[in-house]
Amino acid sequence: MRLVTSFKLALLGLWANKFRVLLSMLGIVIGVFAVIVLSAIALGVKDTVMKQLGGLGAEQMMIMPGRVLGDDTGNLNLLSGVSGAPSTLTYNDVVEIEKVESVESVTPILETVGRIDYKNSKQEEASAVEGMLIGTSATYPELMHTGLDEGRFFSMEEAEGKERVVVLGSHIHSTLMKERLTEQEIQNEDPGEQKQKWWQRLFNWLIGTSVNAEEAKQTLVGKEVLIQGEPFQVVGVLESQATLGMTTDNSILIPVQTALEVTSMQNLTTIYVQPNGVDGVEQVEKAVYSAVRVHHPESDFSIVKQTEMLEAIDKVTEILQVMLLGITATALLISGVGIMNVMVMSVRERTREIGIRKALGATTVEILYQFFFETLLLCTLGGAVGLALGYGFVQWWNGSITIFSLIIPIWVVKLSLFSSIGIGCICGIYPATKAARLQPSEALRFE
Known part of the structure; x- marks a missing residue:
């Protein structure tokens, strides 16, 4: 019952500050949108290249000028380079x-x-x-x-x-x-x-x-x-x-x-x-x-099998995916820090409100839950909006652009939602704890 009440109060608190909520959500929306779109681009490029080269036949060979260099194990590897000739x-x-x-x-x-x-x-x-x-x-x-x-x-x-x-x-x-x-x-x-x-x-x-x-x-x-x-x-x-x-x-x-x-x-x-x-x-x-x-x-020539080219492309696309995920993770982290700062300022602005609620019998745990839920709802809602925008962009791309198709696997959707929820949990702890620790006497005297 206490959790339900805190959840309702969190909704009322967000509704009372709609403009600030929209501005705070923007960072999460952009971050989740970036996760969806960049991941879809990386996977779409990989899928397109793999289909094109894979369609040529896994047993096919290409004779090219120059020598393919070897890697640390001594095996020929396209990623190690080709001697110019x-x-x-x-x-x-x-x-x-x-x-x-x-x-x-x-x-x-x-x-x-x-x-x-x-x-x-x-x-x-x-x-x-x-x-x-x-x-x-x-x-x-x-x-x-x-x-x-x-x-x-x-x-x-x-x-x-x-x-x-x-x-x-x-x-x-x-x-x-x-x-x-x-x-x-x-x-x-x-x-x-x-x-x-x-x-x-x-x-x-x-x-x-x-x-x-x-x-x-x-x-x-x-x-x-x-x-x-x-x-x-x-x-x-x-x-x-x-x-x-x-x-x-x-x-x-x-x-x-x-x-x-x-x-x-x-x-x-x-x-x-x-x-x-x-x-x-x-x-x-x-x-x-x-x-x-x-x-x-x-x-002065090399014979490269189709399987070797596919393996090289697979490694390159894996590196690209890791890089894109690193960029989007950084964007989400920055967004979370921004939301945490907004919630800290919200706690400061609502100090007298917290003092009145505590004077009327609200416990420290209820105050903690309220502000924690506010941050969590803010990030979850922003993640859902970012996911919807990303899905809409992918659908528009696949319907309008023919150069290659974007792909959204289910794990990207889960990653986006769980990332936004996780950021809400992490970034909501500090402002919620700060609000819960306020003493009623000090809060009521706050100007």
């Missing part, structure tokens, strides 16, 4: 790797910045854009798990024949088409539609009757473009894939041997190797290593 990988290495029986596919990658131009008969000047020029093979879509929005990908025969064919990323395609669409919007615009009122045009747009069929079919597939001044035929357009860390939207994909000719480059950036299965990956790695060494007397 220019790439010496060539297409001859790809040919040697393809001879290994246990290898299912080999995907060479040559990356550089390239310029692509497009001009139709109605344009005075060509549309031009720079993008990531990638020389690769027909297995690239399987490697990157990307689909086609229009057309097709170039075939193995076209790649081996060094055909001048190109597949465009969605952003490259839309950028090249932008000026053309702008001109044709004027030419194809319906004169009757111009006379419609704004609400009629909005209604037509909502029900889909104002879509111009001619504009919807605009595409560069089948058209000729210039890449580094050389004519290429567009055979396909990739689906938009603007996710964290890996995107093909700004890619210009051509056969790797064609890229070696057009760019006058001799070395590849990386080579991806897909074994036949997960069994015997270590043996396949040794066989691939031996195949590459045929043209590399010096060991």
Whole structure:
């Protein structure tokens, strides 16, 4: 019964000082909001990267220039760094790797910045854009798990024949088409539609009757473009894939041997190797290593397995999570100290009230409970508001931002609530004890 009465008095005390309560809660609200959002960002980034790399296949290998350094135990570790060295990988290495029986596919990658131009008969000047020029093979879509929005990908025969064919990323395609669409919007615009009122045009747009069929079919597939001044035929357009860390939207994909000719480059950036299965990956790695060494007397390359990359990323994200939790814990601690100071000032302002209550028979324990509950309610309410705001932000992000999704596991929710309650308990002890120790005679004489 005593606890219930103290709890009611705590509610009345908070209600009587609503403005001060709101200002005091603000620190806890911001702290809990930071815990929710920063944890969701860290976990979302980790989940997205893990899905992207994990989707490539746990048994996959990447051959890269330079040597991966070892850690304290002598094992190769990506986090220890990679010795800087220019790439010496060539297409001859790809040919040697393809001879290994246990290898299912080999995907060479040559990356550089390239310029692509497009001009139709109605344009005075060509549309031009720079993008990531990638020389690769027909297995690239399987490697990157990307689909086609229009057309097709170039075939193995076209790649081996060094055909001048190109597949465009969605952003490259839309950028090249932008000026053309702008001109044709004027030419194809319906004169009757111009006379419609704004609400009629909005209604037509909502029900889909104002879509111009001619504009919807605009595409560069089948058209000729210039890449580094050389004519290429567009055979396909990739689906938009603007996710964290890996995107093909700004890619210009051509056969790797064609890229070696057009760019006058001799070395590849990386080579991806897909074994036949997960069994015997270590043996396949040794066989691939031996195949590459045929043209590399010096060991100036490294073979990194997908599992090793995932382990390295997992360690980095764990460090990121610890850092973010440290920042948010500091924010919550500062908020708690601020609330404790506010409650101490509240005790000082309400000294005469405490003296009157004690003179009327209130015990020291009742006064202690009242001020302790006030602080606890303040922190709990602030934590609930911060949790609601954080959840709302995550829902808005996942509904509006496509680069990666935020994740709120249940342990983050529990951590936020328990942290706010714990801060309320810790920071409520001192002001409650200070109020309970006041002597009635001294409190009544306080001015």
